[in-house]
Amino acid sequence: MGRHVIARADEIAPGKSKRVEVEGRDIAVFNTGTGYRAVTNRCPHEGADLCRGIVARFVDAEGPGEFTVVEDKVMVRCPWHGWEFDLDTGRSYCDPNRVRVKSFEVAMEGPDGRVAGPYSVETFEVAAEGAMLVLTI
Amino acid sequence: MLDDATPTIGPIAGLGAIDCDVHPRLPVTADLLPYFDAYWREQAPYRNIDRLELTGHPVSLPPYRREGAANGTAAEIASGLLDPNGLSAAILTLVNGTQALYDPYMADAFCQATNRWLAAEYLDADPRLRAALVVPFQHPEAAAEEIRRHADDRRFVAVVALAMGERPLGQRANWPIYRAAAESGFALSIQSGNVYRHAPTQAGFPSYLVEERTHMAQAAASQTMSLLSEGVMTEFPDMKIVMAGTGATWIFGMSWRVAKDWRGARVETPWIRESPEKILERQLRLTVGPFDAPSDMDPVLVDVIGSPDMLLYSSDYPHAHAGPAGAWPRALPEDLAPALARTNPQETYPRLEV
Amino acid sequence: MTTAVLEKDTKSDAKLGVIDCDIHPSLSNPAEILPFLPLRWRDHIEDYGLRSPNPFYAALPYPRMGNGMRQDSYPPGGGPAASDLAFMQEQHLDPLGIEVGLLHALNAGPSLMNIEMGAAVCAAYNDWQIDKWCGPDPRLKGGICVPQEDAGLAVKEIEDRKSDDRFVQVAFVPKSLEPAGRRRYWPIWEACEALDLPVGVHSAAYGQRANTASGWASFYVEEHYSFAHVAQTVLISMIFEGVFERFPKLKLVLVEGGFAWLAPLMWRMDREWEEMRGEVPHVKMTPSDYVRRNVWVTTQPVEEPPNPKHVRPLLDWIGIDRLMFSTDYPHWDFDHPERTFKVGLSEAEMQAIMRGNAAAVYGL
Numbered sequence A: 001m002g003r004h005v006i007a008r009a010d011e012i013a014p015g016k017s018k019r020v021e022v023e024g025r026d027i028a029v030f031n032t033g034t035g036y037r038a039v040t041n042r043c044p045h046e047g048a049d050l051c052r053g054i055v056a057r058f059v060d061a062e063g064p065g066e067f068t069v070v071e072d073k074v075m076v077r078c079p080w081h082g083w084e085f086d087l088d089t090g091r092s093y094c095d096p097n098r099v100r101v102k103s104f105e106v107a108m109e110g111p112d113g114r115v116a117g118p119y120s121v122e123t124f125e126v127a128a129e130g131a132m133l134v135l136t137i
Numbered sequence B: 001m002l003d004d005a006t007p008t009i010g011p012i013a014g015l016g017a018i019d020c021d022v023h024p025r026l027p028v029t030a031d032l033l034p035y036f037d038a039y040w041r042e043q044a045p046y047r048n049i050d051r052l053e054l055t056g057h058p059v060s061l062p063p064y065r066r067e068g069a070a071n072g073t074a075a076e077i078a079s080g081l082l083d084p085n086g087l088s089a090a091i092l093t094l095v096n097g098t099q100a101l102y103d104p105y106m107a108d109a110f111c112q113a114t115n116r117w118l119a120a121e122y123l124d125a126d127p128r129l130r131a132a133l134v135v136p137f138q139h140p141e142a143a144a145e146e147i148r149r150h151a152d153d154r155r156f157v158a159v160v161a162l163a164m165g166e167r168p169l170g171q172r173a174n175w176p177i178y179r180a181a182a183e184s185g186f187a188l189s190i191q192s193g194n195v196y197r198h199a200p201t202q203a204g205f206p207s208y209l210v211e212e213r214t215h216m217a218q219a220a221a222s223q224t225m226s227l228l229s230e231g232v233m234t235e236f237p238d239m240k241i242v243m244a245g246t247g248a249t250w251i252f253g254m255s256w257r258v259a260k261d262w263r264g265a266r267v268e269t270p271w272i273r274e275s276p277e278k279i280l281e282r283q284l285r286l287t288v289g290p291f292d293a294p295s296d297m298d299p300v301l302v303d304v305i306g307s308p309d310m311l312l313y314s315s316d317y318p319h320a321h322a323g324p325a326g327a328w329p330r331a332l333p334e335d336l337a338p339a340l341a342r343t344n345p346q347e348t349y350p351r352l353e354v
Numbered sequence C: 001m002t003t004a005v006l007e008k009d010t011k012s013d014a015k016l017g018v019i020d021c022d023i024h025p026s027l028s029n030p031a032e033i034l035p036f037l038p039l040r041w042r043d044h045i046e047d048y049g050l051r052s053p054n055p056f057y058a059a060l061p062y063p064r065m066g067n068g069m070r071q072d073s074y075p076p077g078g079g080p081a082a083s084d085l086a087f088m089q090e091q092h093l094d095p096l097g098i099e100v101g102l103l104h105a106l107n108a109g110p111s112l113m114n115i116e117m118g119a120a121v122c123a124a125y126n127d128w129q130i131d132k133w134c135g136p137d138p139r140l141k142g143g144i145c146v147p148q149e150d151a152g153l154a155v156k157e158i159e160d161r162k163s164d165d166r167f168v169q170v171a172f173v174p175k176s177l178e179p180a181g182r183r184r185y186w187p188i189w190e191a192c193e194a195l196d197l198p199v200g201v202h203s204a205a206y207g208q209r210a211n212t213a214s215g216w217a218s219f220y221v222e223e224h225y226s227f228a229h230v231a232q233t234v235l236i237s238m239i240f241e242g243v244f245e246r247f248p249k250l251k252l253v254l255v256e257g258g259f260a261w262l263a264p265l266m267w268r269m270d271r272e273w274e275e276m277r278g279e280v281p282h283v284k285m286t287p288s289d290y291v292r293r294n295v296w297v298t299t300q301p302v303e304e305p306p307n308p309k310h311v312r313p314l315l316d317w318i319g320i321d322r323l324m325f326s327t328d329y330p331h332w333d334f335d336h337p338e339r340t341f342k343v344g345l346s347e348a349e350m351q352a353i354m355r356g357n358a359a360a361v362y363g364l
């Protein structure tokens, strides 16, 4: 298990992503707007780069037409066929037990090396300047 | 591809089978007069409305009349089908033009009269017979009322809809019908038939009846798609949906595709919360008379379709399919007969008491 | 499949030299087509627009997820997906080992209500295919767009292009005014047979008829599914109208409808024909025999049944020799040549689907 500095926090704008290689693994790092998440870049379906996918809140509906947006569940939609992966768990929505990507822990650390989490908006704002993203693998 | 060897009723013999798709004759106005109110009793003959046969489902023609089934009376159904096949029950589904009428009140009146005629001519005549209600999809509130009116007559076990109707069946305008049906355990029986509000194909009207009949399978698939996407299958879990007489095997071409697309396009219809083929397996039923598959079929076909629970035994009597009336489809393993002819129908039609 | 995390490396070095039977090139912007049109029609379009049977002007009737595109297919320099040859080469043709790519230049020309303008638009798209794509990259092959509702004009367009072997097929839009087997289209089929140009039928969003026999569906997923149905309609109509009796060498390629439906449709047509053949005495063979002689389907969107093993019996029912690989690049339901078939196929079967069948059908 190693910890790797992968980016400056301000390199990845909210809703955007960055592809990094760590210990030979291809990893997609996302800024969800409320924090950072990292998953294997390669979609388990046909291999698209998840870092090119769209990050969006989970959409649900109690019944026909009753749309809701679940604020604290963030998904990446694969750029090819749109399969959705929960960025917290790596599990796909369509087949959570069989189809999943590995998720990694990403922490934001200040220039002084202190871990600045948890990933609240406030923390991000405080720590963003000059902060580095650290990925644990 | 069809086997020359004569099919037989084979494995359903001795089971006390339930036949899920049998067709009575079409009533003419003279038949319905006793069941009309005063207004329609005068108007129907005055306006020369005699027989509501569908151009897209012309049941007076030979392809819809096997030999010796000219009249379609209860007695003839008994001697031509129920007795020889030892059936314990047969569900009558009438496919005529009540749903094609443009006047919603006329449609309502003809449906009501037709249901009473069915009860008197068939259900009262032979205790083995059951029926599906015809209701005016042109007037969903009246249709719901007609269903509620029959809630206590458990000889009516389903409601007839058409594969090629006025609007996709899943759409909300139809929901009062499904609410009433689900309340009392009626199944929805979707039949070959066309009201000609739209072309039978996306490229207009085909030249031949055989083409239109071939297209009935895709019409059934479109209706399945609509009932699923609009949420009817999940909103009304107590109403099973029966696709009757459209060959059954089209289902996997449809269910695979919809399951695949759901994985990527789910956000459009997020009320679909599990993979669609699971919902179809629970809610959709397919009759096997006729069954579209060559007789020397690999038995894996049943798995490919999804589950044997989805299949219902039926003859489609008196339509002129090969072999004796009610012949078991040779493409299907014979050991499925007890499930298809007994268990599955009983689970599909909760009102059916045999 | 187990519950294990799926991240095995599937980098493949066994490049097959793929023939991709469905690529959609795009204009960089709507004005890009104008220089290919006569002045008369340029003016007309500027003043009166392109009228097609679709409620929304210059927009799709059923808005698509992510605009219906692979989200990673937009050229870095800007513009719509697949509008830049260099990026198409870099992202698609080169790394996937596409030896030949067949273009389906989706456009409103064949469906425009003004037929004369439709003819001009089709001709413009044909010139544009050569100018922007097939000329600069000889791997790309064109499909002749035709104003199909006027067979005379359509045949003229085919005649105009017949000596240009960068066109390898005639494109036909299945949501035609009448089913494809009706006699109004026979001059087109006659020309295709005579010139040995396969007919490539690609589903399209525009058409004058509802997308189900019960009217217009509500959702994009329903519309998307209906594309498979209209491909079926082409096939059913051509068979029962006797097109393949009259033009026995005609080759019909059904593109982007998937293929699972083909097996049950063959079974159904055969049974219905047995019961109803008196109505169509001109249909001499069992319908599935025409399929086996005259018809091919492209594989995308590839079938992914809940149990992946079920693809195998399906392939046997249809026949490997009927299937031709396609990616549908850059659309969202794109298939990747090395990751699409998850069932065991022999090397020879794979070769046939990936290139052999298409090479034979198109004489490549």
Ligand code: FES
Residues within 6 Å of the ligand: A043, A044, A045, A046, A047, A048, A078, A079, A080, A081, A082, A083
């Ligand atoms: S490759 Fe990601 S959903 Fe298909």
